[in-house]
Every structure is written in structure tokens, then in C-alpha cells.
Amino acid sequence: KQEVTQIPAALSVPEGENLVLNCSFTDSAIYNLQWFRQDPGKGLTSLLLIQSSQREQTSGRLNASLDKSSGRSTLYIAASQPGDSATYLCAAPKPSGSRLTFGEGTQLTVNP
Amino acid sequence: EPEVTQTPSHQVTQMGQEVILRCVPISNHLYFYWYRQILGQKVEFLVSFYNNEISEKSEIFDDQFSVERPDGSNFTLKIRSTKLEDSAMYFCASSEAGGPFGELFFGEGSRLTVL
Numbered sequence: 331k332q333e334v335t336q337i338p339a340a341l342s343v344p345e346g347e348n349l350v351l352n353c354s355f356t357d358s359a360i361y362n363l364q365w366f367r368q369d370p371g372k373g374l375t376s377l378l379l380i381q382s383s384q385r386e387q388t389s390g391r392l393n394a395s396l397d398k399s400s401g402r403s404t405l406y407i408a409a410s411q412p413g414d415s416a417t418y419l420c421a422a423p424k425p426s427g428s429r430l431t432f433g434e435g436t437q438l439t440v441n442p
Numbered sequence: 443e444p445e446v447t448q449t450p451s452h453q454v455t456q457m458g459q460e461v462i463l464r465c466v467p468i469s470n471h472l473y474f475y476w477y478r479q480i481l482g483q484k485v486e487f488l489v490s491f492y493n494n495e496i497s498e499k500s501e502i503f504d505d506q507f508s509v510e511r512p513d514g515s516n517f518t519l520k521i522r523s524t525k526l527e528d529s530a531m532y533f534c535a536s537s538e539a540g541g542p543f544g545e546l547f548f549g550e551g552s553r554l555t556v557l
Contacts, residue, residue, distance in 0.1 A: 361543050373448075373533060373550035374485070419485065421546075428473070428498050428540060429487035 332357045332424050336433035343410055344441050351405040351436045353420035358398045365394055365405050366419040368435065374419065378405070410440045444468040446549035448534050454555045455524055463519045463552045465534030473540040474517045476509065477548075478502070478530040485533070491517065492540055524556045 333356040343349055355363070362381045366374040378394040380387040380403065386395045393406040403420055417437045421430040447466045455461050467474050476488040489499045491509055508520045517536075521528055531551045537544030 362545075364545060366548070371553075374535075374548040376545060376547055379545040421485075428475070428490040428544075429500065430477075430485075430546060431487070432485040434484055 332360075332422055332431040334420060334422050334431050334433040336418075336420060336436050338436055339434065340437040340439075342439040342441065345410060345412060347410050347440075348406070348408050349410055349438070351407070351418050351420075351438070353403040353405070353433055355401050355403070355422040355431075357422075357425055358401050359425040360398065360422050361425070362423065363394075363396055363403050364421050364430065365392075365403075366421065368417045368419060370417075377418075407438075410438075412440045412442050414438060414440050444470075444547075446534055446536055446547055448532075448549035448552050450552055451550065452553045452555070454557065457526060457556055458523050461521045461524055461528075461554060463521075463532050463534075463554070465517045465519075465549060466515050467517055467534065467536030468538075468547055469515070471536035471538050471547075473497075473537045473544055474509075474511070475535040475537075475546065476519045477533045477535060479533065479551075480527075480530045488519070488532075490540075497540070521554075524554075526556050529554055529556045 337352045364379045365377045380396045391408040396403045417435040419435045421432045449464045474491045479485045490497045533551045535546040535548045
């Protein structure tokens with residue numbers, strides 16, 4: 331059974347800071363891992379899908395890395411902005427099925 | 443940009459009533475999903491659907507739940523007799539590829555409140 335954990339649960343940083351969000355998963359036999367953003371009371375916006383064959387995936391100021399052997403993924407946000415304030419979720423698929431298992435999320439606040 | 447749309451955005455119902463939540467997946471996607479998020483808790487998988495049948499369901503998805511693709515565009519989740527504990531945000535998602543390979547795109551969610 332896949333279990334996903336995210337650290338820290340909450341993070342508050344000043345604008346402009348670079349930051350790292352962590353995600354760990356128990357079953358490393360995954361094909362990919364997906365990072366999402368969730369604004370309060372809203373849906374999930376896909377940020378990055380990183381395939382198991384990739385070590386990194388980049389989109390703008392976001393960079394996700396994946397290390398299957400250690401069961402870890404990180405989301406790096408460069409030059410954070412107040413608009414980045416949201417909850418960030420990582421999700422790993424069940425290796426032999428279709429369900430995604432989500433972490434609890436990291437609630438990020440970027441202060442102006 | 444194509445998106446998953448869900449209706450209603452919020453529904454309030456009495457315990458024991460039937461509820462249908464509707465979703466229009468991205469048009470070229472073939473795999474459809476329902477997830478839910480109880481307030482303050484993790485997002486949880488309910489069911490996946492492909493080729494007009496359920497491909498996987500969780501232990502949450504009991505006989506009170508059903509899914510249907512009544513036409514070429516809609517995908518629905520029916521809760522037959524709602525309970526207080528069904529109160530949650532329900533998210534529909536779709537993907538082009540299935541199984542453990544696809545990138546999922548989610549809708550804005552339908553908030554269900556059971557009184």
C-alpha cells in the first residue's frame with residue numbers, strides 16, 4: 331500500500347526566498363509522481379508530472395526532482411511571490427493500478 | 443486551455459437523500475476519476491472509470507455510490523442515500539493515459555453538505 335508524507339506541514343517565508351517542499355513515498359515502484367497546488371476551497375491544479383525515468387522536471391520557477399531509490403521527491407520554488415501562497419500536494423500512483431495516493435500537503439505562505 | 447468542469451459547485455442536502463454530482467472531463471481524455479476531500483483531511487481516491495466500466499474502486503466506494511457516463515461528455519457520481527459523513531469536497535479528474543501513467547487534471551470540485 332502506497333503511503334505519502336509531506337514535510338513541513340506549513341511554511342511561512344518572506345517574498346523572494348527560494349524554498350524546498352519535501353515529499354516521501356513508501357512504494358518506490360512508481361511510474362511517475364505529480365505535484366499539485368490547491369488554493370483554499372478550490373480544486374487541484376497540476377503543477378508538474380515527473381516520470382520515473384526523469385530526475386528533474388521544470389516549469390517556470392518550479393523544479394521537481396524524483397529519487398525513487400530513496401522514496402523522495404522535492405519541489406523547489408525559486409524567488410517566491412505572495413501569489414505562490416497555497417497548499418502544495420504531492421501524489422504518487424499505486425504501482426499496479428490507477429489510484430493516486432496524496433500527501434497531507436504543505437501550506438505555504440509567502441509574506442510581502 | 444481545456445479543463446474539467448463540475449456542477450454543482452455546492453449542494454446542501456438532507457441525510458438520506460440522493461445526490462448526483464456532474465462532471466465534464468477534458469474532451470479527448472478516456473480515463474475518469476472521482477476523489478473526495480473531507481475538510482482538513484487528505485484527498486482520497488474513490489473510483490476510476492474507463493471504457494464504460496469501473497476499473498478500480500476504493501473501500502470508501504460502497505453500494506451507496508455509483509458512477510455513470512450517460513452520454514459522450516458527462517461523468518456522474520451518484521450517492522444513493524447520503525450520510526452525514528459524506529459531507530466533503532468531491533473532485534472529478536480525467537487523464538489521457540490510464541493506470542499509473544497518466545497525468546490527472548482535476549475540476550474545481552463540488553462541495554457536498556449533508557445535514
